[in-house]
Amino acid sequence: MIHRTLSLPFLLLMGSFVMAEDTPKTLIDFAGVGALKEWQAVNDGVMGGICEGTFKITDQKTLEFSGTLSLENNGGFASVRTKAKKLGLENGDTLVAKVRGDGREYSLNLYLDKPLMAFSYRATVQTKKGEWVEVKIPLNKFEATSFGRVVKDAGVVKPEEVNALGFMVSDKKAGPFKLEVESITVERAGK
Secondary structure: OOOOOOOHHHHHHHHHHHHHHHOOEEEEOOOOOOHHHHEEEEEHHHHOOOOEEEEEEOOOOOEEEEEEEOOHHHOOOEEEEEOOOOOOOOOOOEEEEEEEEOOOEEEEEEEEOOOOOOEEEEEEEEOEEOEEEEEEEEHHHOEEEEOOEEOOOOOOOOHHHEEEEEEEEOOOOOEEEEEEEEEEEEEOOOO
8 A cells, every 4th residue: 555645835736736726717797896787687679569677786785677568569578788788608508696686587698609699598597585595507508589489400609609698587477577697607528
């Protein structure tokens, strides 16, 4: 039997490596200066609807997305999304969002750097009223959609093409909504 003694610096190095491996990468920071300027609301008014959706950064440094969903004038969606910028996503990534909602169903949308009208990759985020939940969605589980309908044969999302993300409510239930987002991080496979 061979016994090896590892030096303290080596053990400390290994310990910091393991910690870095387990630490998710922050994708969106709500505490930074100018965090509010990184976001925009896009509601169904672009198509004649009358939904109201707004957002703010709270004193607790979370994103609060709230408003009223209306089904009038063929409307029915409100959304908030980041302004266009490369997010640095990679194949195998899992998005992790910590959210507190009102019990409604929302979607987490990924937008591409392509001129495709009303196109995004979408995944469901089910909230529990008044409770913080952590939602983990691998990139390969997002579905391609256009005007809210699934697009067949669009393939899986190509991470390098994603240049924005956001949340949408379009559950066909008129009335007030509120979603608070504490963090959006990335778990990277095999790193």
